Amino acid sequence: MIHSSVSIDPGALLGENITVGPFACIGPDVEIGDRCHIGPHVVIQGPTRLGADNRISPHAVLGEPPQDLGYQGEPTRLEIGDRNIIREFVTIHRASTKEEHVTRVGNDNMFMAYSHIGHDCRVGNHVTMANAATLAGHVTVEDHVIIAGLCAIHQFARIGAYAMLGGGTMAPMDIPPYAMASGNHAKLYGLNRRGLQRNGFSRDDIQHVRHAYRLLFKSGLRLEQALEEILAEQALAASKPVQHLVQFIRQTKRGITR
Numbered sequence: 001m002i003h004s005s006v007s008i009d010p011g012a013l014l015g016e017n018i019t020v021g022p023f024a025c026i027g028p029d030v031e032i033g034d035r036c037h038i039g040p041h042v043v044i045q046g047p048t049r050l051g052a053d054n055r056i057s058p059h060a061v062l063g064e065p066p067q068d069l070g071y072q073g074e075p076t077r078l079e080i081g082d083r084n085i086i087r088e089f090v091t092i093h094r095a096s097t098k099e100e101h102v103t104r105v106g107n108d109n110m111f112m113a114y115s116h117i118g119h120d121c122r123v124g125n126h127v128t129m130a131n132a133a134t135l136a137g138h139v140t141v142e143d144h145v146i147i148a149g150l151c152a153i154h155q156f157a158r159i160g161a162y163a164m165l166g167g168g169t170m171a172p173m174d175i176p177p178y179a180m181a182s183g184n185h186a187k188l189y190g191l192n193r194r195g196l197q198r199n200g201f202s203r204d205d206i207q208h209v210r211h212a213y214r215l216l217f218k219s220g221l222r223l224e225q226a227l228e229e230i231l232a233e234q235a236l237a238a239s240k241p242v243q244h245l246v247q248f249i250r251q252t253k254r255g256i257t258r
Contacts, residue, residue, distance in 0.1 A: 003040075015052065030063065033082065047075065048094070051082035051107070060090045066119030068096045068137065081107035081125070092117040099138065106143075124161070142177065144199055160248050162199065164192045173255040176216075177245050178209050186257050188217060201241065208239040216249070217258060223249065 002008070002020040011028035018032060021040035029046030032038070036050060039058040044050075048063035056062070063078045065071055076095040079102055086092075090111045095103045096119045105117065106125040115129040118136050124143040131149040135141065139153045142161035151169045153159065160177030170184040178196060180189045191213055196206050211233075215226045227246055230236045237243075249256055 009046075012046070021058070027063070029077075045094075047077035048080070049077070050080045051084075053083045054080065054086065055084075056086045057088045057090075057113075059088055060086050062086070062090075062092050063094050064091070066093050066096045066137065068098075068119055070098075071096050071119075074101075076101040076103075076119075078103045078105075080105040083108045085110040087111060087115075088113045090115050090117075093119045095120045096137065112149075118155075130167070144195070146195070154254070157254050158248070158252070161244065162192055162195050164195060171257065173257045174248070174252045175257050177248055178241070179213070179257075181257055188257055205239060205241050208236055209241050209245065212236055212239075212242045212245055216245075223256065 003022045005022045006020045007025045009026060009028040012026045012030040014032050015034035017035045020038040023040055024038050024042045027045040030044050031049045033050055033052035035053045037055045039056055041059045042056050043061045045063040074097045076097060078092060078094045092105065093103060095101050099120045103119055103121050105123045108125050109123060109127045111129045112131045114132040116134045117123060120138045121135050122140045124141060126144045127141055129147045133147045133149060133151045135153045136155040138156045140158040142159060144162045145159050146164045148165055148167040150167055151165050154172040157171055158174045160175055162178045163175045164180045165171065166182030169182050169186050171186045175181045175186065178191055180192050181187065182189055191210055193206060212230050215221065215229050219226060221229065230242065230246060
């Protein structure tokens with residue numbers, strides 16, 4: 001069902017059972033998967049690829065060039081997975097040429113009204129970004145993250161899996177996995193224990209993560225000393241969630257929020 005007022009470039013590829021609302025604009029080099037719903041006045045520019053079963057609300061803009069003064073029109077792209085909910089006035093930009101030339105968004109995410117995903121971002125699966133939450137360029141957001149309204153994430157910062165950011169949080173550094181953070185600038189406020197429980201973490205895994213968190217952020221140890229203490233305890237070193245936490249911290253480039 002494609003409204004008669006829609007503008008679709010001949011170079012666009014549309015899957016089966018797609019709905020496109022009035023005055024939407026679909027440009028060249030755009031590929032849209034099966035059963036997607038494209039609302040009125042949506043703009044999708046290419047190169048952009050959308051998977052299946054995505055729902056895009058009115059006035060969202062996908063695949064526009066990056067907001068980067070160094071960008072000179074080079075071929076970069078945007079890739080979005082399946083079953084994402086993209087609400088009104090959301091903007092997701094194509095990549096610059098400074099990394100892999102791709103902005104990537106995974107599956108089963110919800111991006112509420114006016115949220116923004118900048119160029120070269122990597123957004124995982126089951127992520128929720130509330131109204132007007134903003135990712136600057138080159139941000140990585142791992143799976144099952146919740147970013148509340150009016151948050152802003154600095155360029156090249158990372159948000160670890162299952163983290164939760166309170167409303168209005170300004171995050172200039174990495175937020176570790178499983179943590180709750182809030183404030184300007186962001187500070188940690190304990191573990192997202194309820195989120196871990198809801199997502200099926202075992203009691204043992206939660207206890208291991210809790211112990212590791214205390215060593216990292218409440219023991220008074222330097223970060224490297226705390227990591228050594230964690231790896232010296234057999235139960236912690238064998239825990240997969242703790243392993244991910246340790247790896248995340250060791251890979252930081254902007255520093256870890258404390």
